[in-house]
Amino acid sequence: MGREYDQDTTVGNSTLRIRTRGRAVLSNPMTNRGTAFTAAEREDLEIDGLMPTGFTTLENQTRRVYEQFRSNKSMLGKFLTLNALRDRNEVLFYHLLSSHLEEMLPVIYTPTIGEAIERFSSTYNRPRGVFLSIDHPEKIEKSLLNYGLGAEDVDLICVTDSEGILGIGDQGIGGIQIAIGKLSVYTAAAGIHPRRSIPVVLDTGTDNLGLLSNDLYLGERHSRVRGQRYDDFIEQFVQTVTRVFPNAMIHWEDVGTANAYRILDRYKDEVCTFNDDIQGTAAVVLAALLAAVEVTGVDLDDHRIVVFGAGSAGMGIAGLVRDEMLRTGRSETEEEAYSRFWPIGIQGLYLEGDHRLHDFQKPWARKRLDIAGWDVQDPERMTLLDVVRNVRPTILIGTSTRGGAFTREVVEEMARHSTRPIIFPLSNPTSRAEATPADLLEWTEGRALVATGSPFEPVDVEGVRHTIAQSNNALIFPGLGLGVAVSRASRVTEGMISAAAKALAGMVNTWRPGAPLLPSMSDLRLVSATVAIAVVRQASEEGVAQVAVEDPIQQVYERMWQPRYPDIEAI
Template sequence: MSKDYEIVHTNGRDIARIACRGRDVLHNPMINYGTAFTKEQREALGLTGLLPNAVISLDAQVRRVYKQYRHEPSDLAKYNYLTAMQDRNETLFYRVLTDNIQEMLPIIYTPTIGLAIQEYSHWFHKPRGIYLDIDNPDGIQAALQASGKGPDDIDLVVVTDSEGILGIGDQGVGGVAITVGKLSVYVAAAGIHPNRVLPVVLDTGTDNLDLLNDPAYLGVRHARVRGERYDAFIEKFVGEVTERFPQALLHWEDFAAGNAHRILNRYRDEICTFNDDIQGTAGVVVAAVLAAIRTSHTRLADQRIVIHGAGTAGVGIAHLLLDIMVSQGIDRDQAIRQFWGLSSRGLLIEGGKLRDFQAPFARPADEVAGWKLDTLGHYELADVVRNVHPTILIGTSAQPGTFTEEIVRDMASHTDQPIIMPLSNPTTKAEALPSDVLEWTGGRALIATGSPFDPVELNDTRYEIAQANNALIFPGIGLGVISCRASRVSDTMIGAAAQAVASAVTDRSPGASLLPAMTQLRSISARVAVAVAEQARREGLAQRHLDNPIQQVYDAMWQPVYPEVEVI
């Protein structure tokens, strides 16, 4: 154990074996119970006189801090309040978060965390995670050792280089906050143990001139390093982190589109790794698509799918839908012809300027030669919708308002229940508002969005707007991988996760949401984890046999309650 404490799980319960005393106990958020310490524990741990006299239960603590939380004047103030609580008492933080997950998820995760990241250097308080910078690659090993964690102590590492943060772009070292927020969701939604996770930021510089010219900026103060030196830094990090924590799932977060695909493809067949922006986003959107298809009584093979924003997320969605089509017996060459992707330059066309990961979805030039266009030589979204008559329209473009009334009405004129998904975050980046889409389609559209939206009342029907939030899927993927000790994360495991989420939606009445409510996150994560572990077993990727997966996944989920105390 460390010199201060260890938490051991035995006979179905957690025990905190505490060696430190006095204020050292109160300063450690994993073993600080605050006013919940009993009189006997206070005496044994040297806390006599360091706390008010009353002994307060965890439930009473939750009521008190939740009342304080509700009095905070803004979302950013609420974020800072919760962060301070996490720094002080981790169990209390996760109990409050778990009990109020639907209300608090937009605070500790998207969209509020974007504001916190932008203010990171100015609001800096207690550092969390590991900071690695490209000017000191030889320090990676020492930094990981400084975490105090050994080879068997970490199940999950979330890492970012902060270049593609939440639609706000390059945020330099401040991106570490997204890794902390992501891990908070893993813990609250899937019960990954908070003592067995590690947030990491790879500080490779920043091209954000506002940050470089800010005297308070805390990152390395130069432009982003790219090319061979960047790749060598990533290679060294992967080698060091997998050597130090050989059992851990490595989760890549908010890398720029080109690097995200390249890094995932470089390492996915060598280590247990996963990119949430590519695979998690794809999983939850595909879940919504599968639920919508079930509602509209159509087949996936019959869909014409337009993706406006064929970047990291958009192409990831296309690939997962393509894989599911193929698994259903559709010829791959035929299936790929069901997709039309648009980048900032318009429709992806063979021979045009394409990134490597976009090329499979480029359309033949002779196919579009006879199209009716608004502007000769330009193949924009309105042109694609007019000529293709899509049944599914997905927006991952971060271009607000691009699903115009004309485009939506044109689409709706050719399909009974158009599936329309303006997914860009935050709300100000959404391609359309759900209320507008429903009005323009007479309530016929099946909708999922990236940000949370209030229900819409139209023609005596209340429409619940599904939020395609990655939190519905990535925590369960992590839990499933950890539970069965999967050696890799395969595309079919992601597909199994998507189908598990879709199958959890049983209400198909008019206006019902296409996705489960966030209040169901714990049960959804468990359902996803079982599906992922079972698929890993079928593919021979599971290194731990689960003979009773439902019970074993449930048992693996950490509960936010104070462990028993053993004073040593």
């Protein structure tokens, strides 16, 4: 661990052994507890007189900083307030966050994190994370070690190359904020100790001319590097991480579409790696689909699925659902499973032979024979409405970021042929959602089963209050990471991701009219623990767990760090 203190971070709350004295104690966010130091602790640590004499509990400190948080009128102001608190007192930050997680998640993560990323260079304050430049690959190992953690101290490395940040695209070095935000959720939701993870940005340049022309921009000032040099940089990073931190899961975040699938396919069978945009999104959507399918009474294999906006997230969803069909359904071949899906991109329905498709999209393209006899205006660009009219889908998934794309005409056409249409407008932020739950329920007379990517208020239809499930990756990735850490899994398998999705789906009771298809975001600690237990068991069953799984419930419980001030020993 660090030179200033020692603590066993593999158990919930072990004794904090502090070496430093005086102001150095107060300057480290993991050793500082401000006015919550007792008189004896102040004496032992030589900090008498360096703060007001009054003693305050963690609970009262939390009340005070919550009032400060609420006094900020802008979301970015709230974000910066929380950032400053974390830099001052990490336990207090996570205690506040855990106490108000549902309220604060949109501040430390999407959507506010987008603005923080865009303004990273202009609001830059205290550095956090590791910045790796493609122009200096020889510094990768030294830079990672400079973070101050040992080989056995790291469970998670969240890394981005910042090319596909949320819905705002290439953000250069500012993408470090998405990695920081993601790891904050791991800690608040799943109890991953804040000193067992490292946020990393791979600075490969940027094609964002606004950043390159900004004198305050802090990243490499050249266009984004691609091709073999990029691949070599990724290879060196992965090999260095797995050598220096052999138990760490590499979590890829907001990597550009062209690279995300290639990287995942390249390393998923060699190292412990996970792409949240592909696999995390897919897992939480699969959970919602499993809950919705239970309501319809129609087996998953018998549904016809349209994926609108079939990029990395959309195809990740389709891939996991396909695998679930093959694993548990009646589909005996991949061809049978593929036949249930109709992917649509900006060029219309994916058709065989379209050179514009990426390699990961090509297996999903439909044959020309599949559309023979369709009555459409343009056979070379079949629209969403064309597909809905001819396919009569029972499931419609939106990952397009095209706000309002699920029009009344499209939805009513779908509802004419489906008793309980399953419609998931998943794009973020709210303005980019393909439809609002209120419209979907109105256009289907309350019959639609809805999950969204953004939070929406409940909708009342004919005396029934419909609580809208938010398909937020935070329902999956924290528990998955915790399960990997507890089991020390050598790989993240499709079986583990499926187990996580099924555990999540099993936490809801969809038989009550208007019930949500997913658990509430306010229950994230319980959700994460439940998901983690399922992941640990699956890792053990598949033989990828590197520790004995004897009591997964107890092992998960003991590993979850609680944001409380631990006992202190001055050494």
